[in-house]
Amino acid sequence: xxxxxxxxxxxxxxxxxxxxxxxxxxxxxxxxIAMLPATAFGVYRFGIGALIVVLATVAAAVISExxxxxxxxxxxxxxxxxxxxxxxxxxxxxxxxxxxxxPMLGAVFAIIVVKQLYGGLGQNFMNxxxxxxxxxxxxxxxxxxxxxxxxxEGVDAVSGATPLAVLKAGGEAxxxxxxxxxxxxxxxxxxxxxxxxxxxxxxxxxxxxIRIPAVYIATVAVFMGLFGGRGFDLYYIACEICAGGLIFxxxxxxxxxxxxxxxxxxxxLFGVFIGILxxxxxxxxxSAEGVSxxxxxxxxxxxxxxxxxxxxxFGKGRYAEITKKxxxxxxERGGK
Amino acid sequence: xxxxxxxGGAHPYEGKVLSENCAIEELRFDGEYIFPLSQHIGAPxxxxxxxxxxxxxxxxxxEAGGFIxxxxxxxxxxxxxxxxxxxxxxxxxxxSVVVESDGRFETVEGYGQKRDIxxxxxxxxxxxxxxxxxxxxxxxxxxxxxxxxxxxxxxxDYFIANGSECEPYLTSDYRLMLEExxxxxxxxxxxxxxxxxxxxxxxxxxxxxxAIKHMQELVKSEPRISVMQLKTKYPEGGERQLIxxxxxxxxxxxxxxxxxxxxxxxxxxxxxxxxxxxxxxxxIEKTITVTGDAVATPKNVRVRLGSSYKKILDACGGLxxxxxxxxxxxxxxxxxxxxxxxxxxxxxxxxxAFAHDEVAENPTTPCIRCGRCVAACxxxxxxxxxxxxxxxxxxxGFEKIGGMECMECGTCSYVCPAxxxxxxxxxxxxxxxxxxxxxxxxxxxxRKEHExxxxxxxxxxxxxxxxxxxxxxxxxxx
Numbered sequence: 087x088x089x090x091x092x093x094x095x096x097x098x099x100x101x102x103x104x105x106x107x108x109x110x111x112x113x114x115x116x117x118x119i120a121m122l123p124a125t126a127f128g129v130y131r132f133g134i135g136a137l138i139v140v141l142a143t144v145a146a147a148v149i150s151e152x153x154x155x156x157x158x159x160x161x162x163x164x165x166x167x168x169x170x171x172x173x174x175x176x177x178x179x180x181x182x183x184x185x186x187x188x189p190m191l192g193a194v195f196a197i198i199v200v201k202q203l204y205g206g207l208g209q210n211f212m213n214x215x216x217x218x219x220x221x222x223x224x225x226x227x228x229x230x231x232x233x234x235x236x237x238x239e240g241v242d243a244v245s246g247a248t249p250l251a252v253l254k255a256g257g258e259a260x261x262x263x264x265x266x267x268x269x270x271x272x273x274x275x276x277x278x279x280x281x282x283x284x285x286x287x288x289x290x291x292x293x294x295x296i297r298i299p300a301v302y303i304a305t306v307a308v309f310m311g312l313f314g315g316r317g318f319d320l321y322y323i324a325c326e327i328c329a330g331g332l333i334f335x336x337x338x339x340x341x342x343x344x345x346x347x348x349x350x351x352x353x354x355l356f357g358v359f360i361g362i363l364x365x366x367x368x369x370x371x372x373s374a375e376g377v378s379x380x381x382x383x384x385x386x387x388x389x390x391x392x393x394x395x396x397x398x399x400f401g402k403g404r405y406a407e408i409t410k411k412x413x414x415x416x417x418e419r420g421g422k
Numbered sequence: 423x424x425x426x427x428x429x430g431g432a433h434p435y436e437g438k439v440l441s442e443n444c445a446i447e448e449l450r451f452d453g454e455y456i457f458p459l460s461q462h463i464g465a466p467x468x469x470x471x472x473x474x475x476x477x478x479x480x481x482x483x484x485e486a487g488g489f490i491x492x493x494x495x496x497x498x499x500x501x502x503x504x505x506x507x508x509x510x511x512x513x514x515x516x517x518s519v520v521v522e523s524d525g526r527f528e529t530v531e532g533y534g535q536k537r538d539i540x541x542x543x544x545x546x547x548x549x550x551x552x553x554x555x556x557x558x559x560x561x562x563x564x565x566x567x568x569x570x571x572x573x574x575x576x577x578x579d580y581f582i583a584n585g586s587e588c589e590p591y592l593t594s595d596y597r598l599m600l601e602e603x604x605x606x607x608x609x610x611x612x613x614x615x616x617x618x619x620x621x622x623x624x625x626x627x628x629x630x631x632x633a634i635k636h637m638q639e640l641v642k643s644e645p646r647i648s649v650m651q652l653k654t655k656y657p658e659g660g661e662r663q664l665i666x667x668x669x670x671x672x673x674x675x676x677x678x679x680x681x682x683x684x685x686x687x688x689x690x691x692x693x694x695x696x697x698x699x700x701x702x703x704x705x706i707e708k709t710i711t712v713t714g715d716a717v718a719t720p721k722n723v724r725v726r727l728g729s730s731y732k733k734i735l736d737a738c739g740g741l742x743x744x745x746x747x748x749x750x751x752x753x754x755x756x757x758x759x760x761x762x763x764x765x766x767x768x769x770x771x772x773x774x775a776f777a778h779d780e781v782a783e784n785p786t787t788p789c790i791r792c793g794r795c796v797a798a799c800x801x802x803x804x805x806x807x808x809x810x811x812x813x814x815x816x817x818x819g820f821e822k823i824g825g826m827e828c829m830e831c832g833t834c835s836y837v838c839p840a841x842x843x844x845x846x847x848x849x850x851x852x853x854x855x856x857x858x859x860x861x862x863x864x865x866x867x868x869r870k871e872h873e874x875x876x877x878x879x880x881x882x883x884x885x886x887x888x889x890x891x892x893x894x895x896x897x898x899x900x
Contacts, residue, residue, distance in 0.1 A: 097747045097779040098513070098758040100846035102832030104434055104590065105780045108794075108839045110787050166787065208788040208840075295793075343792045348806060350796070392807075399824035400662060400801040401674030409671040409682050416579050416683070 110207075114167030116293045120284035121174050121338065127280040128273035132182035136273045140177040142186045146193035147173030154202045168207050172196050175215035175338060178274020179331070179378070181233050188226055192218035212385045213342045216378050223378070231373075233270040250330040250374040253322070261321060264328035275331035285337035297353040298346060299336040303327055305361020313369045332364065335377035345385035352388070352395035359391070360384035425628060426667035427653035430800040432833045434656055434754060436629060437591040441713045441720040446597050448724045449737050452525050455728030456508050457483060457494050458518040461767035462557040463564045464490030469519055475502045479726075480530040480704050483519050486552070492565045492768075493555035496521050497706035497726035499528035511731075511750040511757050511764045518765070521728070535702040539608075544575070544616050547699055554704035555768070556695060560584060560595070560659075560688025561751060563769035566695065569687070570616060572680035578617040580669050583610050585626040585633065585689040586652050586659035589752030592772050594709045595689050597722045599626070599633040602693055603640045605700075607647065609692030612699050614646055617685070622647035624689070625668055629654040656754060657831040661686050663800050675827050690771075708766060712738045714775040716745035725766055731773050732762040745775040746782075754832045784841040795834035795844060801827045805834040805844045812851035817858060820851050828852060 129137045151169040155162050173193050180189045196218035201210045223230045233248055249259040249269050263269050267277025275281070288294045310326045311318040327333070340346065340360060347356050360380040367376025398404055460466035465488035477483055477496040484494040500523040507515035542550075552567035572578055583606065587595040599606060610622045624641065626634050628651045641647040652658050652667055662673050664686060671682040679686055687695070690709065697703040706727055713720040718739030725734055731750070735741070749756040750764070751771055795805040803824050811819040825848065834844040 096745070096758070096760050097782050098760045099779070099781040100843065100849060101749075101751075101756055101758070101830075102434075102754045102836050102845060103747060103749055103756065103758060103776070103779070103781055104753040104836060105784050105841055106432065106434070106837050106839070108837075109784075109841075110790055110839050113790070113792065113839055163787075168790075206788065208790045295797075343790045348791050348793045348796055349804060396804055396807065396823050397796075397802045399674065399803055399827040400666075401672040401677065401827070402824070405672035406674070409673070412669065412671050413579075413683055 110166050110168070113293055114171050116288065116291050117171050117338075118167065118174060120287045120293075121171075121178065121274065123280040123283045124178060124274045124277060124334070125174070127267055127277045128178065128182070131267060131276060132273060136182045139180055139182065139184060139186055139189055139273060140174065143177035143180070143189040143193045144170055144173035146190035147176070147197050150194045150197045151202065154198055155206075158202075160206070163207060166207065169197060172201070172214045175213075175274075176218050178334065179215065179219045179272050181230065181271075182273050183232070184229055188222055188229060192222045195221050208344055210344055211389075212382050213339055213345045216339055216382050216385075219378050220382060233272075248330070248374065249325065250368070253325060253329065254368070254374040259325045259329060261325050261328065264325060269329075272331065275334040278328045278333050281333045281337060285333075288337065288341075294337065294341040295353070297350065298340050298357045301354050301357025302336045302340050302361045302364075303332065305358050306332060306364050309362060309365030310368070313365060315369075326368070330368070330375050331377045335381055339377075340381050340384070342385075345388060347388050347392040347395065349392055349395040349397055351397065352391045355391050355395060356384055356388060359387060425651050425653040426625065427655060427658065428663040428666045428800055430798050430802065430833070431655040431657060431663070432798050432837050433654075434590045434836055436654075437713070437753075438593050438596070438629070440591065440593075440715075440717075441711050441722055442593045442596055444593075444597070444721050446594075446601055446709055446722045446724050449729070449734060450527065450726065451729055451733045451737075452523055453733075454503065454730070455496070455498050455500075455521045455523055455726065456518045456730070456765035457496065457521065457728045458508065458510055458516045458765065458767060459484050459487075459494060460516055461494070461563060461769065462492045463562065464488060464492070464568075466517070467491060467494045469505050469517075471502050471505075471519065473502050473505060476500070477502060477521060478528050478530045480533045480706055482553070482555070483521070486565075490565055490568055492557050492567075493553060494519070495555045495704050495706055495727075497728050498523040499526050500524040509761050509764055511759055511767070511770070513757075513760060527726075532702055533704075537700055537702060539612055539615070539700055542699070547612060547616065550699050551695055554694070554698035556691065556698060556705045557768050558688060559690045559694060559705070559708060559768050559771075561589075561755065561769050561771055562661075563767075566687065566691055569680075569685060570613065572678075572685065575617050576619050578620045578680060578683055578685055580665075580684040581610065581613055581617055581620040581622045582664060582668055582684060582686045583622065583624040583689050583692055584659055584661075584664055584686050585624055585630075585637070586664060587630070588627060588654070588656045588659040589754055589756075589771070590656070591713050591774055592711050592752045593713070594711045594722050594771060596630050596633050598690055598693055598709055599630070600636055603633075603636050605696045606689050606692050607637070607640050607644065608700060609687075609694075609696035610647055611644070612695055613685070613687070613692070620646075620685070623668055624649045625652050625664060626650070627652045627654040627658055656833060656836075657800055657829075660800065660829060660831055662829065675829075705768060708768065708770065710734075710766065710770055711772040713772065714745070714749075716741050716743050716775040716777045718742040727768060728765045730763050730765060731759070734766070735762065735773060735775070741775060743777045745777060747776045747779040749774040749776070754836065755830070781841075786842055787840045789838075789840050789842055792839060794837040794839065798833045798837045800831060800833060801829060803828060805848075808851070809842070809844060809847050812847050817851065817855050821855055825851060826855060 147169045196214035200214040200217045316322045363380035364376045467484035469484045478499045503522040504520040508518040510516045556566040558564045638649045748759040828848045832845045
C-alpha cells in the first residue's frame with residue numbers, strides 16, 4: 087500500500103476536474119466592452135468633460151474598493167473588474183456637465199456603503215451604481231436633473247425638458263433623434279443605437295439572457311399603451327421605449343446578476359414587475375423618469391420572487407405527468 | 423433527422439481526438455492482480471477462496487453478498503496470495519483477493535464455449551449474466567442482472583443501448599462500437615428477447631459519425647433495433663437525460679428507469695452480456711482509455727480486471743511530461759488518484775493524466791449569481807440556493823428544493839465562472855441527507871419494535887390477569 091516511490095504527491099480533488107474558460111473577470115470585461123460604444127458616443131456628443139466624468143468615477147470606485155479592502159485586511163479584488171463596471175454604469179447615468187466630485191462621491195457610496203458593507207461582490211442587495219444614482223438624485227437634485235448644457239444645437243434649450251418630459255407634457259419627440267442620440271440626457275443613455283450594439287454583444291457572448299430586458303421593455307410598452315393616454319400609438323410607444331434610459335436600464339442594469347432573480351421564471355416576473363413600476367412612475371409620478379427607482383425596488387423584491395419561483399426538478403411534478411401521458415399513449419398504441 | 427437531447431448541460435472540451443483513432447490493444451501483465459470484493463453498487467461479495475488456493479481465469483473467487491451484489495471472478499490463473507485490504511481508486515483500502523498470476527492465463531472449463539441463444543430460457547439468460555459478475559461497466563457499477571429483472575417484462579417498451587459516451591476524453595465505447603459492433607448488437611438482441619414489447623435503440627452522440635454509420639449498417643436487418651443520434655452535450659449519457667432524449671419521458675431520483683418502461687445499458691455492458699451468454703466468457707476483461715496531455719502514447723487497451731493502472735500507464739509509454747493530476751474515469755465524473763498502483767475494477771473506464779490541474783489553477787472567487795449553473799443543471803435545480811441550504815446545514819431545505827435529485831454530474835462546477843466547488847458541496851450534503859434518512863429509519867424501526875414489545879407485554883399481562891381472575895378461587899364467604 088506504499089505511496090508512489092518518488093513520493094510525488096498528485097493533486098486530488100472532487101470531480102469535475104475541468105473548468106470552463108469563462109471567469110468573473112472575463113464577464114466583467116465583456117460588460118465594460120459592451121458599454122464602450124455608448125461611452126464613446128457620450129464623449130463625442132458632450133465633449134471631453136464627459137470623458138473626465140467617466141474616468142474620475144471609475145477611478146473613485148476602484149480606489150475606494152482598494153482602500154476599503156486594504157484597511158479591512160481583506161483580499162484585494164479590484165482586478166475582477168466589478169468596481170470598474172459599477173463606476174462606469176454610475177458615470178453613464180450622470181448629466182454631462184455635473185461637477186466631477188458628485189459622481190465620485192456617488193462611486194464611494196456605491197462601493198463602500200452598498201457593496202462592501204454588505205459583504206462585497208455578490209452580496210449587495212441593490213445595484214450599487216443605481217443606489218448611488220438615487221442617492222445623488224436625492225442629495226443634489228438640481229445638478230442631477232440639469233441637462234440644459236447637453237441639448238443639441240438648434241434645439242430650444244430654454245424649456246429645459248428631456249424628451250420624456252416633453253412626451254409627458256403631451257408634446258412630441260423625434261424617434262430618430264432618440265434612436266441616434268440627438269437628445270438631452272445623461273452621458274450613456276442618449277444613443278439607443280450604441281446601447282443596442284453593446285447589448286447585442288452581451289447577448290452574443292452569453293453574458294446576459296434576453297429574458298429580463300425583453301419582458302421589461304414589453305411590459306413598459308403595454309403599460310404605456312394602456313395608460314399613457316395616447317392608446318397603442320406605435321410611434322409614441324417607440325418613443326417611450328427609446329427615452330428615459332429604458333434601454334440602458336433594461337440591458338445593463340436590470341440584468342445585474344447579483345440583484346436580480348436567478349430562476350428563469352423569476353426573471354420573467356422581475357421584468358414584468360419593474361416594467362409596471364416604470365410605467366406607474368412615468369404616468370403617475372411627479373417626475374417623468376422611473377427606470378432607476380423601478381429597478382432598485384425590483385432589486386429589493388428579487389429574493390422574494392426567487393424563492394417563489396424555484397423550478398420543478400427534472401422528473402418531478404409536471405414532468406411526471408408528461409411521463410405518465412407518454413406511457414399511456416404508448417400502451418394504447420400497442421393495444422390497437 | 424432531429425437530434426435527441428435534453429434541456430441544460432454544457433460543452434466541455436472533448437479531447438477525444440487524442441485516442442479515438444487508436445485501435446484497441448490487448449495488454450497482459452505478470453505479477454499481482456487485485457480483485458476488490460466491492461466493485462459494484464450494493465453489498466460486497468464474500469470471498470470463497472483461501473490463501474494458497476490455485477485459481478483459473480473465469481473462476482468465481484467471491485460470491486455475491488446479497489440480491490444487489492455481484493460475483494467477483496479471477497481474471498487470471500495463479501495462486502491466491504492474500505485476502506487483505508488494498509488501496510482502491512477511491513483512496514481507501516478495500517478488502518480484496520490478491521492473485522499472483524502464473525503467466526499462463528488458463529481458463530476454467532467451458533470458457534469460450536458457444537451457446538445457442540435461442541434455446542436459452544429467460545431465467546437461464548439472467549442466471550448466466552448474474553453468474554458472470556456483470557455490472558454496469560459504463561461507470562455506475564450497478565449489478566446488471568438486477569437491472570434485467572423488472573417487475574414486469576412486458577411493461578418495458580424501450581431498451582436503450584447507451585453509446586453516447588458524453589464524458590470528455592473517453593473513447594473506449596467508441597472503439598468498441600467500431601470494432602465489436604456485431605457483438606454489441608448481439609447483446610441488444612439477447613436483452614430484447616427478455617422484453618417482448620421493447621424497441622431496441624442504440625443512442626450515440628453525433629460527434630461519433632463513424633460509429634453511427636457502422637451501427638446503422640449493422641441493424642439494417644434488425645426490425646426491432648434502430649440507431650438514434652443524440653446532440654453532443656454533457657451529460658447526454660446520464661441515464662435520466664438519455665431516457666428523456668430518446669423517449670421524452672422523465673425519471674426522478676425515486677424512480678427506476680423500468681418505472682418509465684425503459685432499461686438502459688452501456689454498450690460495453692451489452693458486449694459483456696453477449697460474451698457471457700453467447701460465448702460463455704464471464705466478465706474478466708475490460709476496455710479502457712488511457713489518455714490525457716501527459717501520456718506519451720494515448721491508447722485504448724483491453725486489460726484483465728485487477729491489473730494495476732501503473733503497469734497500464736507504463737505499457738502506454740509512461741508520461742511524456744510531468745503529470746499533476748491522474749483521474750480514474752473521465753474529467754467530469756472521474757476520481758482523482760493519489761496512488762497509481764490501484765487495480766482496474768469493473769466500472770473503470772479510463773485513466774487520464776493531465777499536466778495541469780485546472781481545479782488548483784483556478785482559485786475560487788465569490789458567487790456573482792450569474793445563473794450559468796441554473797441554466798446548465800440537467801436536473802433543473804438552482805445550485806446557489808442548494809449551496810446556501812447546505813452551508814447553513816439546513817438539510818430539510820436542501821431536500822425541499824430538490825437536492826436529492828442532483829446526480830453529481832459536475833456540470834454546475836464546470837460552468838461556474840467563480841470556480842465554486844458546487845458539485846462537491848452537493849456530494850457532501852447528499853451523503854448527509856442519506857445518513858440522516860438511515861438514522862431516522864433506524865429510530866423509527868426501534869420505536870416500532872419498542873411499541874410492539876410493549877404491546878405484547880401488555881397483552882400478556884392482560885391475559886395473565888384474565889387467567890388469574892378465572893382461575894381464582896371464589897372466596898367462601900361470597
